Amino acid sequence: MNVDSPVTQGGGWLSQLRWNRRVRGRVVSFSAHFSMILLSLIFLIPMFWMLSTSLKSRAQTWLFPPEWIPNPVVWEHFPRIFEVAPVLLFFQNTMIIVFWNVLGQVFSTSLVAFGFARLRFPGRDVLFIMLIATLMIPYQVTLIPTFILFKLFGWINTFLPLTVPAFTGSAFFIFLMRQYLMSLPFDLDDAARMDGCNTFQVLFFILLPLCIPPLVIVVVFTFIGVWNDFLGPLIYLNENTKYTIALGLNLLRGRNRTDYNVLMAASLLAVLPTLIVYFLAQNKLIGGIASVGLKG
Amino acid sequence: MSRQARREAVEGYICISPWLVGFVMFVAGPILASLLLSLTYWDIGSAPRWVGLQNYAEIFTNDGDFLQALKVTLTYAVVTLPLHLVLGLALSLLLNLRLRGMNFYRTLFYIPAVLPIVAVTMLWIWIFNPEFGVINHLLSLVGIEGPSWFHSPRWALPGLMLLGLWGVGGGAVIYLAGLQNIPPHLYEAAEIDGANIWRRFWRITLPLLTPTLFFQLVLNLIATFQVFTQSYIATQGGPLQATFFYMLYIYNKAFGTLRMGYGSALAWILTLIILAVTLLVFRSSPHWVYYEAERRKEDA
Numbered sequence: 001m002n003v004d005s006p007v008t009q010g011g012g013w014l015s016q017l018r019w020n021r022r023v024r025g026r027v028v029s030f031s032a033h034f035s036m037i038l039l040s041l042i043f044l045i046p047m048f049w050m051l052s053t054s055l056k057s058r059a060q061t062w063l064f065p066p067e068w069i070p071n072p073v074v075w076e077h078f079p080r081i082f083e084v085a086p087v088l089l090f091f092q093n094t095m096i097i098v099f100w101n102v103l104g105q106v107f108s109t110s111l112v113a114f115g116f117a118r119l120r121f122p123g124r125d126v127l128f129i130m131l132i133a134t135l136m137i138p139y140q141v142t143l144i145p146t147f148i149l150f151k152l153f154g155w156i157n158t159f160l161p162l163t164v165p166a167f168t169g170s171a172f173f174i175f176l177m178r179q180y181l182m183s184l185p186f187d188l189d190d191a192a193r194m195d196g197c198n199t200f201q202v203l204f205f206i207l208l209p210l211c212i213p214p215l216v217i218v219v220v221f222t223f224i225g226v227w228n229d230f231l232g233p234l235i236y237l238n239e240n241t242k243y244t245i246a247l248g249l250n251l252l253r254g255r256n257r258t259d260y261n262v263l264m265a266a267s268l269l270a271v272l273p274t275l276i277v278y279f280l281a282q283n284k285l286i287g288g289i290a291s292v293g294l295k296g
Numbered sequence: 297m298s299r300q301a302r303r304e305a306v307e308g309y310i311c312i313s314p315w316l317v318g319f320v321m322f323v324a325g326p327i328l329a330s331l332l333l334s335l336t337y338w339d340i341g342s343a344p345r346w347v348g349l350q351n352y353a354e355i356f357t358n359d360g361d362f363l364q365a366l367k368v369t370l371t372y373a374v375v376t377l378p379l380h381l382v383l384g385l386a387l388s389l390l391l392n393l394r395l396r397g398m399n400f401y402r403t404l405f406y407i408p409a410v411l412p413i414v415a416v417t418m419l420w421i422w423i424f425n426p427e428f429g430v431i432n433h434l435l436s437l438v439g440i441e442g443p444s445w446f447h448s449p450r451w452a453l454p455g456l457m458l459l460g461l462w463g464v465g466g467g468a469v470i471y472l473a474g475l476q477n478i479p480p481h482l483y484e485a486a487e488i489d490g491a492n493i494w495r496r497f498w499r500i501t502l503p504l505l506t507p508t509l510f511f512q513l514v515l516n517l518i519a520t521f522q523v524f525t526q527s528y529i530a531t532q533g534g535p536l537q538a539t540f541f542y543m544l545y546i547y548n549k550a551f552g553t554l555r556m557g558y559g560s561a562l563a564w565i566l567t568l569i570i571l572a573v574t575l576l577v578f579r580s581s582p583h584w585v586y587y588e589a590e591r592r593k594e595d596a
Contacts, residue, residue: 032393036401039387043404046462049430050419065433108314115311119304131315134323136574138518140543141567144550144560145326145333151340168318199307228412230525235551246414250529253418260422267415278410282403 054078054265061261077265084255084262087269089241090248094227097162097244101226104166105173105218110211112169113177114203118189128178134171147235161236162229166222173218180214181207213284220281224274245270334561339554351561362562364537365545368453372541373520376457380516381509384467389501391468392475402472405465417529420459421446449538452531456539459526467512474508475501503586510585514574521570542566 048068053061054077055070081087115121116128150161184207192206208215233244243251252266278285309316334351338344355362391402408416423430424445432442443451478501486496524543527533533540533548546566550559 028393029395032390032395035390036395036397039390040401040404043408043462043465045430046419046423047407049423053422062428064428065436066428066430108318112312112315115308119308119311120301121305121308124308127312127316130319134319136514136518137323137327138522138567138570140522140546140563141330142323142326143546144556144563145329146322147550148329148333148340148556149321149326165318165322167314168322169315171315174315199304224410228410228414230412230414230528231547234528246412249412249414249418253529260425263418264422267418270415271411274410274412275407278407279403282406 050264050268050271053260054268056261058261074261077261078269080262081252081266081269085248085252086240087245087248087252087266090243090245093159093242094244094246097159098223098226100159100163101166102219102222104163104168105170105222106215108167108169109173109177109218110203110208110215112174113181114207116174117178117181118186118202118207119199131171131174135175143235150236156236157238157242158236159242162226162232173221176217177211177214180211184210216281216284220277220285223277227274330560330563333557334564336557338556340556341554344557347557351558352565354558355561355565361537361540361545365540365542368538368540369521369523369542372453372457372523373517376460377513377516377520379457379461380464380467381513383461383464384512385471385505385509387464387468388471388475389497391472402469406469407465408463409466409469413525414529416462417459417526420455420462421530424455446531447535449534449536452535452538456523456526456530459530460523467516470512471505471508474505478504506585507587510577510581514577517573517577518570521566 052068052070055073055075056067057070057072057074060067060070116124116131146161150156153160155161155164188206188210189202192202197205228246229244230246230250233247237243237247240251249263249266249270253263333344335346335348336344337347337351387405391398391405424432426432426442426444426447429442429445431445435442445455446452482500482504483496486500491499522543523541524547527539527541527544528547531539533544542562543566546559546562549555549562
């Protein structure tokens with residue numbers, strides 16, 4: 001029986017169903033492709049507009065209706081960024097803060113999650129519930145006292161308020177990591193202990209090498225989160241030379257309110273590192289967000 | 297307790313000690329401190345002065361800024377929360393189709409969620425430019441004269457809402473994971489029973505997705521009440537306080553005029569509001585959130 005042509009066969013219900021499915025499948029896939037492309041434009045046009053403005057001549061920028069393609073292509077806005085403000089310094093500052101945050105988060109997340117997932121101690125379950133509860137606490141309620149605390153320490157206008165808290169871990173990452181550790185067989189620990197490993201050797205030599213997927217998420221999310229943070233640096237850093245890229249961008253705008261060419265060129269530079277990190281890790285990242293999203 | 301168990305307990309506490317320190321210093325301590333602070337007058341320069349409930353009294357009886365900030369924030373929440381939910385869900389349904397190039401689209405739609413909000417806001421300021429911006433150009437193509445967006449008391453807030461909606465792909469990715477967890481045999485059975493695509497959506501997809509929707513709703517809710525950076529950069533709360541978000545008000549009070557006590561009281565009120573709304577959502581959840589495990593228990 002030829003299932004592709006139910007018309008000539010007079011077809012059984014099964015072939016009819018298959019044929020219907022096939023036709024409907026084509027219609028659905030065509031309209032789906034169409035709407036996907038349309039939607040992509042909504043996401044892409046703004047990005048393209050940023051790129052296009054950063055490469056346009058000043059004269060071409062202030063035209064209405066706007067022109068999409070830079071003609072001629074002008075590169076001068078990019079070197080201009082570095083003349084207007086010490087942007088290299090901003091990049092360097094941001095990288096330093098990012099570095100310590102990544103280090104702190106990876107270290108503390110591994111250690112704390114391991115404690116919650118693999119060791120038994122009194123009060124563990126209550127403490128873990130408290131950890132999850134902290135996920136729901138809005139940050140503004142701790143913002144002012146934390147600021148005052150760091151002021152008492154004399155840490156205002158240093159990177160310390162932006163880096164030290166990372167070494168206490170973040171509830172979100174700890175939760176993620178703990179769920180992952182729970183899924184690894186306990187036989188691993190037992191075998192390693194039998195071979196003479198102590199608790200911390202079990203963590204660092206046996207379990208952590210198996211935890212690359214969640215660790216990638218910790219690293220990438222920390223990178224993106226710290227790179228993009230605005231309120232933290234805004235509150236704690238008050239000298240230009242300490243600024244991060246996010247603050248620097250705002251500074252740039254304050255000084256050149258209408259110079260959109262330079263502003264878009266600088267925005268592009270600020271966006272680039274997160275984009276690169278995102279593309280490098282996007283497979284693991286999207287899976288990770290999804291798994292966390294579900295467990296909550 | 298055996299020696300070994302005691303040893304394990306000690307090691308356990310060593311392992312979680314970083315988090316315990318952080319919890320005391322950056323969560324529990326500050327929460328308590330901000331409650332106490334909210335009962336004082338303190339401008340950092342001099343010693344804090346105990347004023348009891350005076351800050352709260354002033355906020356509730358004699359503070360137009362507070363009412364405006366609350367109004368702006370609630371308006372934003374009421375409009376954008378359902379939009380994010382519905383559009384995110386629609387987008388995730390599209391992303392769930394088996395289509396060539398789908399990985400590319402998934403990657404693409406999530407991008408706005410990873411970009412620096414400062415850069416994104418700069419970009420949209422330019423896009424919303426009344427005279428030379430892209431949006432008003434596109435509007436003019438269909439014969440509409442665009443408003444002056446961030447310069448207009450009426451359109452500044454809708455502009456910020458649109459800016460937020462650009463990041464709708466972030467939620468869609470989470471819904472997508474929920475969709476992919478729905479067992480395919482349910483759809484097959486429904487199809488054989490003659491259920492059309494619409495019925496399958498209402499009877500299978502939506503009920504089984506409610507736990508994910510619930511989770512996203514709670515997260516979005518908390519995030520929506522904390523909008524800050526966009527309005528700080530694009531409008532500074534203006535024009536005419538049209539985008540005066542609550543977080544902006546807290547920031548101005550605490551770090552602009554250095555009224556730490558008053559700022560803490562404002563923060564506590566916002567926290568209580570968020571808590572109340574979240575509780576409400578939680579209380580409503582048995583009526584609309586479907587949990588497979590519970591259902592099985594009932595059936596048994």
